[in-house]
Structures are given as structure tokens and as C-alpha cells.
Amino acid sequence: MNILHVTAHLGGGVGKAHAALSAAMPSSVQQTYLLLEEPRDRRYADAIAESGAEVRFARGMEDVAAQAAAADIVQFEFWNHPCLYECLASDLLPPLRSVFWSHVSGLFRPVIDPRLFAAAHRFVFTTPASLALGEGLPDNVRARLSAIGSGFGFAAGAEPTPGGAPICYLGTVDFVKMHPGFFDAIDAMRHDVHVAVWGAADPQGEVMARARAMRHPDRVVFMGQTDNPQAALSASRIFFYPLQPDHYGTAENALIEAMSLGLAPVVLASPAEQAIVSHGEDGLVAAAIEDCATLMDELLGNPARCDALGCAAAQRARDFSPENSADAFVRLWSEVLREDKRKPDFAAIIGRTPLDWLRSTQGGSITTPAIESAAKGTLTHFRAAFPDHPCWNDLVG
Template sequence: MKVLHVTAHLGGGVGKAHSALCVATDPAIQRNYVLLETPRDRRFADQVEAAGGRLTIAPDSATLAALAADADIVQIEWWNHPRLYAALCSTPFPAMRTVFWCHISGLFAPFIPASLYQAADRFVFTSPCSLAMPDVLALPDHARAGLEAIGSGFGFAGAAPNQPAAARHPRRIGYLGTLDFAKMSPQFFKMVDAVEADPFQVSLWGACDPDGPVAQAARRMRHPDRIRFEGHVDDPAAVLSETGIFLYLLQPEHYGTAENALVEAMSLGCVPLVLANPAEQAIVDHGVTGFTEVDIPAAARRLEGMLGHPETLCEIGRNAMAATAATRTPVLSATRFQRLYTDLLRSEKRPLDFKALLGETPAQWFLGTQMRGPLTAGAAQDLLRGFAAAGSEAKGSLVHFRSCFPDDPSLAV
């Protein structure tokens, strides 16, 4: 069975997921990967190759079409990357069996084009939280039958200690991940300030701009001594294995799903404290494998209780380890994909018109990630002006689209 994966790159979460899946995949499945960008960091791409995956980097449209024609199944690794839109809409694809594996939740911007749910042969989310989207709930029953969720976030394989980290280091608190308020809760430091407890510190692992908003917010705290910026970490397992409480407070409209750091922390027996956002609630079972709290004051009260009664954390840490080992492994996800592929092989290949599904211009592609439903030309221009004024340089932003299509008139305002 030949599966062709079309992806913008193999960095970050998608690269980590596929490097693990390739190792866990049945040898009968040949995974080929088209990377639309030259890798900046080849770590996961090299791991995919070492596990038997084949890479084609930045091919022209004729080569991509030929690879798709040779494949039994074409799997689109979906998120709002401008290169992916361009490749899909400019390539003369043959008839194909298509699977979309979506690496964003779609609950908030960036949104997922609703047209894809019914056009794809199978549409797979990376978190069950996405199945509660209004667009999904509005689908007819037969269309919802083609949707499912297969996880892409995995714990550390074979790294579980004899005792959960929470039993060995119950008062050590840490956060590991993106140190940016695009992901972190803007009230993270307010929450740490509000805790009434004996002296404690929170270690923040990850690259941080010393003059950026996160560092500035930490300096404005009443108790800035409670925060330690530890910098980038090359061995997250070593850091997490010495962290008892994983303080993973994310902003309510983040678009993540797999939350690798959270799953990895739980696999080592850290007790997570998270806000009750959809993706986190799909991972943490409140009071059993960790704690999900509705707001910042509730999270502060919970952390006070955890620090005041560290003896209560051992069982929860052990539950977190067991749940992760039972439900979030590459073998489970690879097995579910193999079943999906086997079922899909019974279907005939069919053509898809990606321009009709996604739009013909970069402006249409970008605005489709930011708004639900069609827009008039005037409203589209007004929105583009607003995004241009905001100046965000995040992945999938207007700045990102313009950097990929610098001369495209549809993005001019």
C-alpha cells in the first residue's frame, strides 16, 4: 500500500507525530512524503527517512501530480499554511483517494474550510474536541460518518519511571512549550501572583524574547521571584521527570490539538493543571489524571491546594501515566490509520477541484482561515486592511501569506 503525504514541512508537532508513526507503521505500508518547503530543521525529516519514509522536497506541480497518481492514497496534512493552499490549487491532480489529517482544532481561527469535510474521502481530526464544531454538527449524518479523530500527540515511549514525577518532586512546578501569548494564557503570571502559599517557583522552559511581552509581564509581577526562565531544553524528558506539577495554562482560543508537552508530561507522571479549554479537556480527566479549571482564580486556588497537600498528587500522577500509556501511543494511531486506509481502498479514486473548494487567490485562502462563510469584495478588503494594521507575524498570518506570495495583487491593501 502506497500512501503519499503532502505536507508543508515536517517540523514541530506534525514532524514529531510522523517520525513516531513511521516507526510504528506496518511494513506493508510505504509512506512517501512531499515537503512543500525545504526543511530548516531536518531532525524529524531525518527520523522519517531512517524509519523507511521517502522524501521529495519542493517538487514542481507535474512531479507532485505524478506522485499522487502512483499512490493508492493521498493524505493531506492540513493546517493553514500558504504553501499547502498553493500546491493544492495549482497542481493538476489526477483522481485520488484522499485523507485529510487536520493539525488544528478549527474551533477558533484559523478555521477549516467546511467544504473539505464532504469533499474528502476521509477527514480526520487530531482531537475529538473538533467534532463539536458548529460546522461539523450541522453536517448530515452520512457526512459525519466520514469524520473521526486520531491522536498525534504521544507520551515518551518506554520512559515511565518507577514512581510518577509528582511523587518524587511534588512541589516542583514547570511549564514547557511556546513562551508566547499566542499560545500561553495572557493571565499566566497573574495566576502565579495570586497564589497564597509558601515560597515557590515556576520554571518556564522554552525560548523567550527577553524584551517581548511574556518577559515584560513577568517583570511586572508582585512576586517576580516566583518565575525562572530556564531557556530552550534539548531533553524535555529529563526536565519533565523532575517536575511534579505541570502548569499548562493556555489562552482560551488557541488552535492546538495534540498538546505534545502536556501529553509527554503526563506520561512521566506529572500532574497537569490546565484551563478548561476544549483541547485540554480532551486530554485531562479532571480529578483523575489532572485538574482542569474554569478560570484563573479557580486555577490559583487549585495550585494552592496542590502545594499545600502534595501527598494527594501521587495517585493522580500514576493515573496520568497509565492513561497516557493506554491511549496515546504511536502504535494505536498507526493501527487506526491502517484500518482507515484498508477500508478506503475499497473505494474508487475520484477527482477533486481544490480551487472550487478553497478559492483561487491567496487572499481568498487567507480570509477563509479567519472568517466563516462568504464575504463581499468590500468586506474582504476591509478585513485585509485590519489584518495588515495588526501586523501579526505568526504562522498563517497575513504577513506569512505575503511572504510566500510577495507579488500577488489580491493581498494588496
């Protein structure tokens, strides 16, 4: 079984997921990872290569097309990256068996055009919450949809590290994903508690400004980026992970890692988190940010319940293993191998210019946040990738 993974890069969550998956794959699966942009961080790419897969940088679309023609299955590691959209829109793509593994939920921006579900042999989400996108579609299209997790816990638990903050957050320290009421919830707690915030934070950014404006700013300790998330998480007993209600995340690797170490999670009732945490069973799910202070106070005041939820969380996290996801992919690929290759026309769905591709991720219209933001997948990103393309002349304003 010869699988070609076409991906913009192998950084962040995508690289971390595939590093774990490639190590869990049976020897009968031959994997090649074709990167569309030069890697900046080779940590995960090197780990994948050590597992026996080939990792290389694509030398143009002709190279991608040749590799795709030789593969049994082409799996597109899908998210709103301009290089990937350029690849999908290319007329050079040969007949192939296509699998999409989506690393965005599609429930909010960036959106996924549902016509891609029918165009691909299989479309795989990283959270079962995204299966709601198939509602109302024909049965033969919905049959192509599935969910295979890309977030994995630590293989073994860890003893609590003494002296750490009882509550922690680990992840994106930016309100593009973190809920802006994060610091209000900590301020509202009855307990005078310390909360460790792990992740890179802009000293001049909005997050730091909100923290400085707290009534109790001493409750929050910014720990910075960590190369050892297991040790960082093990120093706390509660994982406070409130995200924006329309955030783009799916597998929520940090949440699953924290649960695997026995931390009791406190999250908001967003689709991706609710697919992982069951309220009162293996964590607490708040209906609104205003409820989080009460829930964390309850856990601090009842250590036995906190420990019980943490134990249940660790048990739940065992469902999210690279072995389970690897097995699921082998079964899915085996099914796809029984189908014929076909010439794709993804450009008919996503368009043929960078502006078309950006609009397709925004549901057809480019909103003000997408214009003003410098985040990945926004106008700034697409324009930087194709600065001289004449399509930008069509963008009013």
C-alpha cells in the same frame, strides 16, 4: 498500501508526530513524504527516513501531481500554511483518494471550511474535540470525520529529578498560545514556589515584560529551550499548562508528555485540554485562570493527592501512543482503498489566490490580529510566500 503524505514541512509537532508514527507502521505500508518547502531542520525528516519511508522535496506542482497519481492514497497534512493551500488549489491534481489530517482544531481561527469534509474521502482531526464541527452536517459527511491523536507520551516513566522546581510549564512561551494570566496565577499562590518555564522566550517580548511586572518575579525561572523535554519535565511534579481560550492547538504534545511522566496537570477548560484531562481523575481543570492558584496550592499542600493524580495521568497518557494512532490509520486507509479515486476541486472551496486562501482560514474576513501579527498563517506569512501576487491590490488598507 502506498501512502503519499503531502506536507508543507516536517518541523515542530507535525514532524515529531510522524517520526513516531513511521516507526510504528507495519512493513506493508509504504510511505512517501513530499515536502512543499525546503526543510530548515532535518531532525524529524531524517528520523522518518531511518524508519524506511522516503522523504523528498517537491519540484513543483507537476511533481506533486505525478506522485499523487501513483499513490493509493494522498494524505494532506493540513494546517493554514500558504504552500499547502497553493497545492490544494492547483488544477494539476489528478484523480486521487484524499485523506486530510488536520493539525489545527478548526474550533477557532484558523477555521476549516466544512465543505472540505465532503470533498475529502476522509477528514481526520488530531483531537476529538473537533468532531463538534460535524454537528448539523448530513450523516454521510459526518461519517467521513474521525479523530486520530498526534501527541504521544514517553514510552517509559522517569524518576523525579531532585532539586527541580515543583511546578513547570513547557511549550510556546508567547501569548499567542500561553494564557496572559499565567503570571497572575503564580503571583496569587499562597505558597512561595518556584515555577520553571521551558521554551524560547523573547527577552524584549510581552511575556518577559509581564513576568518582570509580577509582585513575586523571583517565583518564575525562565529555563530556555530544551533538547531533552523528558529530563526537563521530570524535575517537576505539577504541570501548569494554561492556554488561551481560543488557542489553535489540538494534540497538546507537551501536556501528554508531562502526564506520561507522572506530573499532575493543571489546565483550563478549553476543548482540546478537556479531551485529554478529566477533572479530579487524572488532573485538575480550572474554569478560569483565577482558579488556578487555588488548585496548585491544594496540590502543594496535599502531596498524596498530587501523586495520585500524577499516577492516574500516567495511566491516561498510555492511551496516546504512536502504535494506537498507526493502527487507526491503517484501518482508515484500508477503508478508503475500497473507494474510487476522484478528481478534486478544492479551489472551489478555498479559492484560487493567496488572499482567498487567507480569507478561508479566517472565516471569510481578515481580522485586525491576522493583519498585525507576524505569526505563521497570518497575512504576513501569506504575503511573504507570494509577495508579487496581484491579489494583494484587492486588500483594502
